Amino acid sequence: MNEKLLAGISPVGEDPFRRVVEWAPTAIVMVNAKGNIVLSNAQAERIFGYARDELLGEPIEKLVPERFAGHHPAYRSDFYAAPHPRPMGSGRDLYARRRDGSEFPVEIGLTPIDSDNGPMVLAAIVDITERKRLEERFRRVVEYAPSAMVMIERSGRMVLVNAQTEQLFGYPRSALIGELVEMLVPERLRGEHVHFRGSFLEVPKARPMGAGRDLFARRADGTEFPVEIGLNPIETEEGAMVLASIVDITERQRAQQKLENALQEKTVLLNEVHHRVKNNLQVISSLLNLQATHASDPRLRAILAESQSRVRAMALTHQLLYERKDYSRIDLGEYLERLAQLLIGSYREDGARITLRRILPETPLFLDFERAIPCGLIINELVTNAFKHAFPAGRSGEVRIELLAVGDELELVVADNGVGLPASFDLTNLKSLGLQLVPLLADQLGGSFTVHDHQGPRFSLRFPSNPTGRRAS
Structure with missing residues (x-):
């Protein structure tokens, strides 16, 4: 009986046709006008659990769940009335039944075949269980996301929304699905939103929407509220879509x-x-x-x-x-420049013979306010001391203030080319109140203070540039 069913089904020759069907990567079943199976391949055996001999000659409804089997002959008749290649059950979820009675979701492509035994249908059947599982997992992730999630197809219509979207916008889900996403945009912004939507789909990539712009959304009651929106392109079998994450800010x-x-x-x-x-x-x-x-x-x-x-x-x-309106730090170079000008003003009578030279960095070196005052007082004492004692009896010369960065430290130098320090000078036993202050102020900075007298005295103060790097006292 099987040989008669198979006779003349292929206009291109039986062996090539059988070979193509047998090695197809999807399950293939051929059904005649009466609805009987006349051909199946190895993949059909695998996914349905039937041996090939158990399928040939049987009605196709054997592979359809019992709850759908009664309607299936009518669908077959509709296809034969206008046969053309198309997916089966467009817009409906399709299920098939295995030998053990279990059901699984499928996609079915129908192709009409003319044979010597009359019209037949070649059905390509794909088990989409894993795809459905992934889709369900995706839907669950979207549904339980903490922010509103809206999926939009290329035409701008919403195809998926979650519970947070309903809560945030005040619309029931049924009122959103199939509608243009612009219904969630304030009316005054809808025109430009269509343009922005088209621009995104031309070059789709994950990014925040409207970078640099204030974004607003519109609730069902017409009120507006500020939002942040993240856009993610999603490739689906229906084409490119956009998944928008919306947060009320x-x-x-x-x-x-x-x-x-x-x-x-x-x-x-x-x-x-x-x-x-x-x-x-x-x-x-x-x-x-x-x-x-x-x-x-x-x-x-x-x-x-x-x-x-x-x-x-x-x-x-x-x-x-x-x-400067910056209450945490000052530019130490600028501060020393302004302080030097004050000191020059204090000793203007000596300005013609004593020069106060500043060697300060062009790049700002910032110092916290707490340590700026000790620095200023140290410079004040050292420069004042030089003006008073380095150039006696009308002698001329130069006092130099220098600031430089040395690794993680700053170095402040005050030097002069005057008469030099007295032979009895002792840093640990100073009688001048001003110079007595200098080591104490250096300790406040967590730094070290040294003095060298070579071609004039050179007072050097080193301290950490970062306040957290202060030396232990």
């Missing part, structure tokens, strides 16, 4: 604005603090100057002038912080 923006307001208030407060401290120090400086003008003792006037110079060195740090 209303609370984040509110918290950010609150933080910015607090920061602005703190900035205003710090600005006022530094301004007042600077003014108060200037008042102290003025009082010292006034007291000096009324003092008849030259030694007392000198002491008051030195104290005034120290106060101005401290006031200058607050002045720079006030000017």
Whole structure:
């Protein structure tokens, strides 16, 4: 009986046709107009669990789940009425039945065949169990994602949304599927959104949407809210799609604005603090100057002038912080330049014969505010000492201030080409109040202080550039 069923089914010759069917990578079943199986291949045996002899001559409904078997002859008749190659059951989930009665999802492609025994149908059957499992896993990931997820096809219509999308936008899922994604965009932005959507699909790649722009979405009640959107291209059998992850950033923006307001208030407060401290120090400086003008003792006037110079060195740090609006650090090079100008002003009578040269880096070297004042006071004391003692009896010369970076440390140098240090000079037993301050201030910086006297004294201070790298005292 099987030989009669197989007779004349191939217009191109029986052996080549059988060979193509047998070695096809998918299950293949040929069915005649009566719905009987006349041909199957090895893959059909494998996925259905039947031996070939158990299939030949049997109705195709043997491979259809019982719950669908009653409707299947009608679908067969519809195909024979207008036979052309097409997928079976377009828009419906298809299932097949194995020999043990278990069901599995399939895709079926139908191709009409003309044979000597009449019209037949060649059905290519693909087990899509693994694909369905992956799709289900993908749907679960999307469904339970913590942010709203929307999948959009090339035409801009939504094909998948999750529970977070319903909650965020206030639409039921049924009202979103199949609709253009622009329904979630404020009306004033919909026109340009269509353009942006098309641009993304031309060069699809995972990226945030609208980089550099403020993005807004629209709820079902018409209210707008700020969002962040991540776009991911997804390749599907239906073509390229876009999976959009949407996050409502209303609370984040509110918290950010609150933080910015607090920061602005703190900035205003710090600005006022530094301004007042600077003014108060200037008042102290003025009082010292006034007291000096009324003092008849030259030694007392000198002491008051030195104290005034120290106060101005401290006031200058607050002045720079006030000017630059950076309350954590100052540019040490700029600070030393401004301090040098103050010192030149203090010794303007000696300016014609004594030069104060500055060797400062072009690249900013920043120092935290806490250590800037000790640095300034050290420079103030050393330069003042040089002006007072290095060039006696009208002698001319040069005082040099130098700042350089040495590895992870900064080095401050004050040198002069004056008469040099006295033979009795002892760094550990200093009588000058100003020079006594220098080692103490160096300890505050966590640095080391050295003195060399070769062609003039050279005072060197080295300390860590990073405050966390301070040396142990």
